[in-house]
Amino acid sequence: MATATTSRRTLAGAVAAAVAASALLATIAARSGATAQPSLTVHVPPPANDRIYGSPLARGRPIVVIDAGHGGRDPGAKGVSGDIAEKDLTLTLARELRDDLVKRGRVRVAMTRDDDRYLTLEERAAVARRLNAAMFVSLHMDSAPNGLARGASVYSLSDIASDAEAAHFAAAQNAGTVTDAPGGPVQAILSDLAMRSQMSASADLASRLVNKAVGRFELRPQPHRFAAFHVLRRAATPAVLFEAGYISNADDEVLLRDAWHRSAIALALAQAIEADVAARSRH
Numbered sequence: 495m496a497t498a499t500t501s502r503r504t505l506a507g508a509v510a511a512a513v514a515a516s517a518l519l520a521t522i523a524a525r526s527g528a529t530a531q532p533s534l535t536v537h538v539p540p541p542a543n544d545r546i547y548g549s550p551l552a553r554g555r556p557i558v559v560i561d562a563g564h565g566g567r568d569p570g571a572k573g574v575s576g577d578i579a580e581k582d583l584t585l586t587l588a589r590e591l592r593d594d595l596v597k598r599g600r601v602r603v604a605m606t607r608d609d610d611r612y613l614t615l616e617e618r619a620a621v622a623r624r625l626n627a628a629m630f631v632s633l634h635m636d637s638a639p640n641g642l643a644r645g646a647s648v649y650s651l652s653d654i655a656s657d658a659e660a661a662h663f664a665a666a667q668n669a670g671t672v673t674d675a676p677g678g679p680v681q682a683i684l685s686d687l688a689m690r691s692q693m694s695a696s697a698d699l700a701s702r703l704v705n706k707a708v709g710r711f712e713l714r715p716q717p718h719r720f721a722a723f724h725v726l727r728r729a730a731t732p733a734v735l736f737e738a739g740y741i742s743n744a745d746d747e748v749l750l751r752d753a754w755h756r757s758a759i760a761l762a763l764a765q766a767i768e769a770d771v772a773a774r775s776r777h
């Protein structure tokens with residue numbers, strides 16, 4: 495009984511405090527001449543933006559979505575020097591690639607993020623679907639416990655991983671996402687057919703990228719790998735995940751922080767993207 499009385503009193507006290515607080519807020523609002531609700535206004539930016547970048551020459555050209563990996567409260571991997579995060583390098587490279595592609599004028603470009611914000615994988619993929627994008631390119635920097643591991647690699651969408659490391663990597667990337675296809679058996683068959691063609695087009699894009707990179711910057715052994723990445727599948731367009739190098743390796747980190755080295759990477763990516771768009775427009 496004593497407990498009940500106490501909690502009733504506590505409740506009554508809380509109600510009184512709340513009434514007093516709202517009266518105070520109403521007074522403040524009245525004094526400041528505000529007519530709207532006297533509450534804090536928190537500006538929430540849209541999760542991803544659909545802005546399209548392109549030169550006048552590129553009007554009507556295919557749209558390539560560039561996805562700077564990580565962002566906001568998700569820093570990604572940490573550089574071995576300790577003073578740079580993957581999310582910063584992915585954004586820098588994404589902006590450089592965008593600017594290159596816009597200058598070259600053969601495609602239009604959209605970015606899943608152009609600032610330091612957190613996006614879910616679904617929000618990233620949804621940009622490509624909304625814009626009916628011709629391609630989705632996700633940019634990342636690798637990291638490994640072995641500090642000697644270095645070089646770039648590219649992953650394309652597959653239902654079977656090329657190796658255990660790729661499977662593990664995709665599972666880590668996909669954490670927290672739902673991977674079931676919606677709808678019944680017919681829809682499952684249709685989406686399976688669409689998925690086969692998406693996987694084969696993604697593999698073509700990845701091999702073009704490897705070809706353009708050879709001799710320009712270091713690649714991992716077997717640089718083209720396959721895995722079931724949620725973000726690539728949900729983009730519903732040819733999609734690859736490019737790992738520009740290892741920020742857990744001291745030499746690679748220096749290179750990835752170097753604008754000249756990144757410009758070589760961006761050029762190879764731009765040429766592969768343009769070659770892929772050109773090849774598919776001939777079919």
Ligand SMILES: [Zn+2]
Nearest residue numbers: 563570634635
């Ligand atoms: Zn990453």
